[in-house]
Structures are given as C-alpha cells and as structure tokens.
Amino acid sequence: MLIGDVARHSGVSTRMLRHYDALGLVQPTGRTVGGYREYAAEDVRRIFQVEGLRSLGLSLKQVRRALEDPAFTPSALVGDLIQWTEVRLAREQELLERLRVIDASAPTGWQDVLRVVELMRGLSSSSAARRQQAVLSRPEGVSVPAELLVGAVLAESDPHVAGAMRWALARAGGEGVAALAAVARSEDVDIRRRAVLAIAEMSEEPGAIAVLAEALGDPDATVRGSAALTLGGHGVAAAVPTLVGMVVEGSNDVGASEALGTLSQDPGCADRIATALADELAAPTADSATRIRLTQALVELEGTTAQKILRDLAHDKDRAVALVASALAGVLEEGTDEDS
Missing domain, CATH: 1.10.1660.10 (Multidrug-efflux Transporter Regulator; Chain: A; Domain 2)
Known part of the structure; x- marks a missing residue:
C-alpha cells in the first residue's frame, strides 16, 4: 500500500x-x-x-x-499522564472561567479587558491587603462582573477583605443577588454561610428577601441565623421561630432580641412573639441562663403582653430571673410614666 x-x-x-x-x-x-x-x-x-x-x-x-x-511498563507512565492531564485540565478550566468573566463584562475595548484581567490578578493575590485594594480602588462608574466578585467573596477567608468584597458586590445590585442565589443552595456549608451573609448586606435589592426566606429552612444554624436577623429587620414574621431559637441557644441573642423587637411593632405579631418567649420560659429544659436571656428579650417587645409576663416573672421561683425581670419591669414602667 x-x-x-x-x-x-x-x-x-x-x-x-x-x-x-x-x-x-x-x-x-x-x-x-x-x-x-x-x-x-x-x-x-x-x-x-x-x-x-x-x-x-x-x-x-x-x-x-x-x-x-x-x-x-505502562503503570508508572499512565499514572504520570493522569496527573499531567489533571493539571492541564485545571489550567484550562481556570482559563475558561476567566474568559467567561471577561465576556460577562461586555468589554467595549481592550482597555476594558485589561481592567478586568488586572482585577482578577488582584483578587487572586496571596496578599490580603492587595485583594482588598483590588475591590476598593475600582474607579467610580466602572462595572465589575458580579460573577467575579461572587467567586471572590465565597473564597475569601479574611473577614476584613470579605467585608470589602461584599460592599463591592452590593454595588453590583440585582446582578449580585442573582449570582449569589445560584450558590446559596451549595452542598458546602461554608459557601452557603458566605453567600447568605453577602445577600443579607444586599437586602434592599429585588429578590434578596426571597432568597433569605428560603434560607430559614437551611440545616445549618449559622445560615438560618444570618437570614433571620436580616428578615426580622425587614418585618418578615417567618423569622420569629428562628430568632426565638437564637435567644434560647445564646447565639447572637442580643441581635435576635432586637430583631424580635422590630417585629413586635406589628400589633399582630407582638403577642405571638411574647407567647413564644413565654413558652420557652416555661420549658422544663430551660436553665437559669436561658430563662434570663428570654426575660431580657421580653423588654425589647412592644405591647402589654410582654409587660405582663415581665411583671409575673418578678415573682419567679428562680431568684436571678426574678431580679432581672423586676429591674426590667421597673425600666418599662418608668418609660411609660415619662411618656404620659
């Protein structure tokens, strides 16, 4: 042939x-x-x-x-080939993601492309200061792809840098919420925590409240708590059970109490919250420290029901609870007298 x-x-x-x-x-x-x-x-x-x-x-x-x-023999060589191929694929995937980010930024010229590339380099720096500077030094009016900032927020371990990134992401508006919502159901609990925390800081944007409301059903307490604190500030009554649970557990109980106080400004919700706190106070598993936190939460509430429960608690068998309740009830009565 x-x-x-x-x-x-x-x-x-x-x-x-x-x-x-x-x-x-x-x-x-x-x-x-x-x-x-x-x-x-x-x-x-x-x-x-x-x-x-x-x-x-x-x-x-x-x-x-x-x-x-x-x-x-093929054994050693094939193993090396697998390792080389994995490295090459990782590099190719990284390149693909970079190209998608640049494409999402809709560049009108090569200066736009170079600006995004420089931002990506800054966000991937090993220096926390440089990563922070990369988002804070962005010129006014220059947009950054929300997907790029979302990836940076979810990967950031430094709390100060993460805060700067969330601030920059908030400036992306609704695009940032949509990008975060896509990862808020991740199997990785750390990613869900960071995503919900970032959405909480963008709660005024369309769609944010709906994502946070869904997060109330998350199996992780930290995720639920971040969502509930923000939802409580926005008057979403669905957050009440989670907020009451936070007071019971002592997990950011001060913030949870304040959020319950905001929700109690709705007369239809005030009695429901007071009753929920009273039920936890009467629970046989509630120790003295838990009951004191619940008592302190009552003082944040609007309405007469909470005041009545406090007055009753002033005669509680637990002396520590009785003293706290008596003092708080006195503060409330003084405030009522001044108002009248």
Whole structure:
C-alpha cells in the first residue's frame, strides 16, 4: 500500500507518515521500483498503535519506548499522564472561567479587558491587603462582573477583605443577588454561610428577601441565623421561630432580641412573639441562663403582653430571673410614666 492510500485509510497525513519514517518509528517495509514507500499490513497496524498511544498524551519518544522497550511498563507512565492531564485540565478550566468573566463584562475595548484581567490578578493575590485594594480602588462608574466578585467573596477567608468584597458586590445590585442565589443552595456549608451573609448586606435589592426566606429552612444554624436577623429587620414574621431559637441557644441573642423587637411593632405579631418567649420560659429544659436571656428579650417587645409576663416573672421561683425581670419591669414602667 502506497503512502497516499495509507494516509486515506488511517487518517494520518502523508507529512506525518514521512516524519514517522524519518524518526524510525514506522518505516515502510519496502519501496516500489520508482522509490515510493510501500507499507505492509504490519506497518499499518503499527501506525494505528502509534496513533493510539499518542491519543493518550504520550510523546513520540515515549511511544517508541512503549513499542520497543519491554522494560518500559505502562503503570508508572499512565499514572504520570493522569496527573499531567489533571493539571492541564485545571489550567484550562481556570482559563475558561476567566474568559467567561471577561465576556460577562461586555468589554467595549481592550482597555476594558485589561481592567478586568488586572482585577482578577488582584483578587487572586496571596496578599490580603492587595485583594482588598483590588475591590476598593475600582474607579467610580466602572462595572465589575458580579460573577467575579461572587467567586471572590465565597473564597475569601479574611473577614476584613470579605467585608470589602461584599460592599463591592452590593454595588453590583440585582446582578449580585442573582449570582449569589445560584450558590446559596451549595452542598458546602461554608459557601452557603458566605453567600447568605453577602445577600443579607444586599437586602434592599429585588429578590434578596426571597432568597433569605428560603434560607430559614437551611440545616445549618449559622445560615438560618444570618437570614433571620436580616428578615426580622425587614418585618418578615417567618423569622420569629428562628430568632426565638437564637435567644434560647445564646447565639447572637442580643441581635435576635432586637430583631424580635422590630417585629413586635406589628400589633399582630407582638403577642405571638411574647407567647413564644413565654413558652420557652416555661420549658422544663430551660436553665437559669436561658430563662434570663428570654426575660431580657421580653423588654425589647412592644405591647402589654410582654409587660405582663415581665411583671409575673418578678415573682419567679428562680431568684436571678426574678431580679432581672423586676429591674426590667421597673425600666418599662418608668418609660411609660415619662411618656404620659
């Protein structure tokens, strides 16, 4: 079979077949009278073997050793090829993500592209100060792809830098909320915590409250707490059970009490909150410290129901609870007298 026929049947170009011949990798068995290369069936089989090994990422030098050196075993080489391929794929994936970020920024010129590239370099710096500067030094009016900032927020471990990034993301408005909502259901609890915390700082943006309301059902207490504190400030009554639970557990109980106080400004919600706190006060599992926190939360509430519960608690069997309740009830009565 002549070289042209071999090229058509194998898919290997005549130029590459000549290269294989020059390297001694696949040499034709014979020549025609006119000096043309003539390949036997065994030669063609070797060509397919070479191409098969090349498809695995082997160099021509490695292919030759694999076919000719009996001591050249595949186990170690294949392991190395897997490692090299994983590294290459990771680099390709990183490049793909960068290109998508640049595309999302809708650049109008190469200066826009370079600006985004510089921001990406700053956000990936090992220096916390440089990462922070990358988002704070952005010129007014220059937009940054929300996806880029979301990725940076979710990966940031330094709390000060993360705060700066959330601030920058808040400037992205609704786009930032949409990008964060996509990862707020992540299986990684740390990602969910950071996503919800960032959305909480963007609660005035459309769609933010709906995402936070969904987060109230999260299995992680920190995620639920971040969502509940913000929702309470916005008057969302669905946050009440989580906020009461935070007071019971002593998890940011001061913030939870203040949020309950905001919710109690709605007369329809005030009695519900007071009753929920009273139920926890009466729970047989509530220790003295828990009951004191619940008592302190009552003073934040509007309405007469909370005041009545405080007055009753002033006679509680637990002396510490009684003293706290008596003092708080006195403060409330003084405030009432001043108002009148």
